[in-house]
Amino acid sequence: MYELRQVDKHFPGVHALKAVDFKVNRHEIVGLVGENGAGKSTLMKVIYGAYQPDGGDITIDGTVVRFQNPRQAMNHGIGMVFQEQSLILNLTVMENIFLGYEQQFVKFGVIDWKAMAQAAKRQLAKVKLDIDPATTTSDLSFAQRQLVELAKVLTLEERIDGDLVILLDEPTSVLAKEEVELLFGLVRDLTKRASFIFVSHRMDEVLELSDRIYVMKDGAVVDVVAHDEAEVDAIQHKMVGREVDKEYYREQKQKPYDAGTVLVGFDKVSCGRRYSDISFDLHPGEVLCLVGTEGSGREAILRTIFGLDSPTAGTVTIKGEPVTRFAAQGGVSRGVGYIPRERKIEGIVAGMNVYENMTLSQMGNYSSGGVLKVGEEKSLARAWIERLGIKTPDVYKDCGGLSGGNQQKVVLAKWRSGGADIMLLDHPTRGLDIGAKEDVYEMIREMSDAGVGIILVADTLEEAIGLSHTILVIKDGAFQKRFDGTPGAKPTLYDLVHHMI
Amino acid sequence: MSFERIKPHFPWITLLVLVLLVGIANPSFFDPAGLLSLVSDVVPLFIMALGMTFAIYIGGIDLSVQQMANLVTVIATVYLANFGIGVALIAVAAGFIIGAFSGFVTTRLYVPSFVSTLAMGFVALSAAKYLSGQRALYMDAELRDASFGWMFGRTAGVPHELVIALVLLAIAWFLQTRTTFGRALKAVGSGELAAVASGLNVDRVKILAFAISGVFAAIAGLIFSVKLSGGDANLANGFLLLAIVAVLVGGTPLTGGVGGVVNTAIGTLIVMVIRAAMVYLEIDATQQQMVFGIVLIAAIALTIDRSKLRGVVK
Incomplete structure (x- = not known):
């Protein structure tokens, strides 16, 4: 009919x-x-x-x-x-x-x-x-x-x-x-x-x-x-669909992380009704993936680490220091970088050009006495355009006019160039085409090699399994199960789905 | 060429067309001496609009500027005898405090800026009335000239007022384009959520923007007061609408993020030319606000960035 x-x-x-x-x-x-x-x-x-x-x-x-x-x-x-x-x-x-x-x-x-x-x-x-x-x-x-x-x-x-x-x-x-x-x-x-x-x-x-x-x-x-x-x-x-492609997620490049050091520590942390009693440790070089359905509390955990949401109970430690005041400025100064899901709204500032976007979180490094050193900003932007292969005619291009993949690279460059060693990635590949997705995976491996601790909320379960060292399954704001994601011994999709719903 | 592409050039094209139209209708408009005096007349308005630009650039508005200027005319007149040139400092401090307070109310108490600044405007107005005892006050000519006489001379035929305006424009331009604060303003105006997610102290940026608006309004009030040699709680009435028009026809939309202080300079000149044209066309002074009201609506409708409104206008 x-x-x-x-x-x-x-x-x-x-x-x-x-x-x-x-x-x-x-x-x-x-x-x-x-x-x-x-x-x-x-x-x-x-x-x-x-x-x-x-x-x-x-x-x-x-x-x-x-x-x-x-x-x-x-x-x-x-x-x-x-x-x-x-x-x-x-x-x-x-x-x-x-x-x-x-x-x-x-x-x-x-x-x-x-x-x-x-x-x-x-x-x-x-x-x-x-x-x-x-x-x-x-x-x-x-x-x-x-x-x-x-x-x-x-x-x-x-x-x-x-x-x-x-x-x-x-x-x-x-x-x-x-x-x-x-x-x-x-x-x-x-x-x-x-x-x-x-x-x-x-x-x-x-x-x-x-x-x-x-x-x-x-x-x-x-x-x-x-x-x-x-x-x-x-x-x-x-x-x-297809069998999970090991090459696609760069599994061969996944190396063991440094379990001796803790970058982010969550000890029985709760945040209102969004999530409760969550504990985990993030280590340098680790890709930790939070898995759960929409609204299970994954994003809220990221926002807490960055400083946007204050927890109501428990202790959050970043690099050994307990966090007492939750504000994004604090997160940035502790070396936390945040790649939000809403790339066009929270990631880049449309209307600002490439170098303006890249230095937005670290203007202090590119100014003296409050006066910007625009020349240094531009050379930073040029270096990262080269390094990440960002497709833009020049550093003056409005980031709102770049393609999704290139916007994401600009956001990544913003945090990486500022020396962030804790990266929070919320759906970093959402809405990107395959090629751009692979670029993002490549960058995740690179960061991980450089000793960056990464917390990932992936777009698909395959992505979560393929990329991560550790998977935490969360359902309705509560911890369900932890999986180890060593290559060769990764959990299957069905293992995860079983605990998600 | 699409409208979106010529949009940034709209202000100066408008100015050029208006100047030509008025000039053709009335060639005496191009008389240099007359032009210079027209431009000097518009200086207090320009300074006020310059400050307002900061508030609008972050997507807010400052409706207190006119009352701020009123208050300063009274402060300057009352305290000139006691503090001499020091009243300038008092005026600037008053502007900063009242502006910062509006900003505080907006960012921390979540009162939209059009309400917070409107309310603070009435506070300033009331303070002006109280301080002046509701009378028109006059400055002592000798005292005035001793402290502020330098404002109104001419050097090599250039009125000092104009120099003051250009210096303030240069300062505002430097703040906007060359400092971390200016960059933060742009980020807040273009994408506040991204600015927050980049760890900028957005509240502080906003509070400062309103404080700067207050400071410029105070300077405008001071110049106006010295110029008219007196103070009165209603002296600067009529400036608010024109200041908003100047910013908006200059090309800084209510949604913020684009435009800026140079645009406001162009916008102020547009206002000046329209005002001059109305004099030539013998439009009665009582009807001029009507024209500017309509110009304001047209300017907002043309400049506003609809993609930022998300479908809801209340």
Whole structure:
């Protein structure tokens, strides 16, 4: 009924969807799985109209349709239940359900609240939620809000003719076990009204609920499995694809680290609700990888070491000194470098040129009495452009105009040239093409050889396994397991996944 | 050529076109003596706009400058007899403290700068009213000339006011382009999060930016006061709008990060030419603010960097 044929989508430097075929039949639940960056979100955005494909067709019952925006998609029966809930918390449940569609209840210019409440009751009954529609949304539990969101999407049923397709994006990520079962029962029940596309990190849930499962990797659908034939292992293998390539991650260059010295020590450190009771040591030359799902607390640990987040309990030691005051200035002066995930926002300053970006964290070294020595800045920039092979016409080029890989190199040069010997890398290869990724891996090995301690939050699990000496698995802010990553004895993907989810 | 590419050149092209238009309509505009006096007249406004540039360059705004100048006219007049040329120091200190306080409120108490500086402006206004007893005060001509007479002479036909303006411009330009502080300002204005993640003390940079804005507003007030030989809590009224217009038509957008003090020099000249044109066109003084209000909106709409707004304007 709803079908994508050979759908393509490009972003600058990235081929995000490659000739994707995707089909949803009437009354069907379709699962969609893939690693981070496999193209799931892009595909969903194409489906609900937030992105327009560059190639291929979207058809509904054989008719080609084109959506300019999500509202047009909704008018064709495509509804989205967002992961980040889209309800406005200070409005009542019924106001949320009919947000933007209040006109039907207007009599003589004012809203007939009674009629709206009755209509809302009918919608809530569809999701078996027995609450007063005049309740303020913020008073509901998270699970209840999820159901309200679903009820809101189900109003499409009355509004449009034809079939409904409802996307569920990670609907279970914050639900308790019994709430998940409730939701699943409901979704199965609702298949008589609509088809569903179910996206989740939790493989067992996808297997349980879906009639068919699409497996994505690198922007392409690599397999479609029917419910009865689905096996967790086989699907995970497809998600990861090729055998982990040792050359690719420069495993042959991985050398043992200096276990006698501790650069960063975490002793039972907690930070509010983000993570708790985390302990580890980082040594010179070590690549320590934090592995976990989105929001498991990995980034917060990096931010604590850099000084951006203060811990609420425990002791952080950097080079033997306990850290008492948490501020980024302190982190920088202790020799900590931070490569943030949001390269364009936190990594480089767009609008500033190459040398300005490189000396930003170490202006003291390139000035006297507060006056900049621009000549020295430029020669520093030239040296590092040469050393890292940064592709830029000259040192005056605005970093906002460089490609992602070159931006990342500028950020790396900023910290390395300033003598940082503790490097925090948050998704350093996100959004880079293969060549640029390999450059980053090469640089990680180089730094490690030079005795830099590296804490990495990798973009994919393969990357984490391939690059690291040590892997810590973290789930919901709590430590799960430590793996040793000596070449030849690296943990497998399945070892990790098992502890992550 | 796309609009984005000529955007940085927009200010001086505007200035050139305006000068030519006014000059063709009224050739006497090019009379050197007349031009010089026009330029000297605009000096206090220019200095105020110069300071404002720092606040806008980091993506903030300083709405207290006019009241700051008002307060300084009163301070200068009241204390001239006691401290002589020393009132200049008092004025600068007052500007620094009030500006720094606005900056403190903005960065540490998370009050947006348009509110914090507006509030501090009223504090300054009230202080000016209290200090002056709500009267217009006058300087003793002899005392004034003894301390500040040097401000208004001419050397080789160049008014000293203009020299002061150029010296301040040079200082501001040096601060902006040659110092670590200036570099930090640019980083904060262009990408505050990246500046934080590079370990810059962003709060201190911002506080200093507002302090500098206060200092320049105080200097503007001092010159204005000496020029008019008196002080009054309303003396500098009407400057605020023009100062903002000067910065924005100069090409420093409200979103910060680009433009700078040289742009503000051009912007001030644009304001000057528009003002002169309105005199030739016999637009009533009461209507001039209307014109500048419209110019301000046009300048913001043209210069603002929409990619930084993330879709929400309130």
